[in-house]
């Protein structure tokens with residue numbers, strides 16, 4: 594008799610959660626339906642902020658100011674309002690964007706948000722935590738590249754690339770012959786986000802990061818089309 598097993602995205606999500614738990618992070622969850630305040634305004638994206646349009650958003654009909662969360666970052670301020678630092682949390686979950694499905698886009702996908710808040714948290718702490726996670730997940734020999742990047746809720750922000758796991762950095766179709774693949778966004782928590790949570794940005798500091806679980810799974814297993822995760826094709830799912 595054929596037994597069922599966990600979906601590859603669930604397997605990878607659980608692996609990531611366990612890696613972060615070993616690094617001292619506590620897992621918390623946020624709702625799929627979120628207020629515009631937590632999803633945007635509290636994250637330094639007031640109305641008319643251009644980044645709000647970049648994430649085409651599903652609005653919940655009949656519920657004022659409610660959206661399907663476009664990012665697990667939406668859980669940051671909701672958590673901070675109820676807890677005092679120091680803390681290290683991860684927030685895994687499904688996110689939704691009004692994107693047409695193609696090989697690299699899906700209207701729903703999965704992320705893990707990380708948030709660390711304490712006194713005197715530095716960029717070195719951020720890089721140290723992410724390097725530990727990346728090497729644990731992809732292997733010790735994985736190379737990491739840190740690039741400046743812009744996200745409204747961090748300052749400074751960075752994008753983190755890793756050496757392509759498909760070709761080992763030599764160059765292939767997946768990495769567009771560059772040898773590098775963009776893995777995640779991160780940065781130091783913006784003072785306006787702390788203010789939204791009624792924290793004093795003079796007294797606390799922190800870092801945040803967001804990892805795409807679908808993307809990580811694609812890189813780990815050499816999958817080139819995100820749609821296979823949502824097609825319920827047993828020939829694909831049985832490989833995991």
Ligand SMILES: [Zn+2]
Pocket residue numbers: 757758759760761762763764765766767768769770772773
């Ligand atoms: Zn490659």
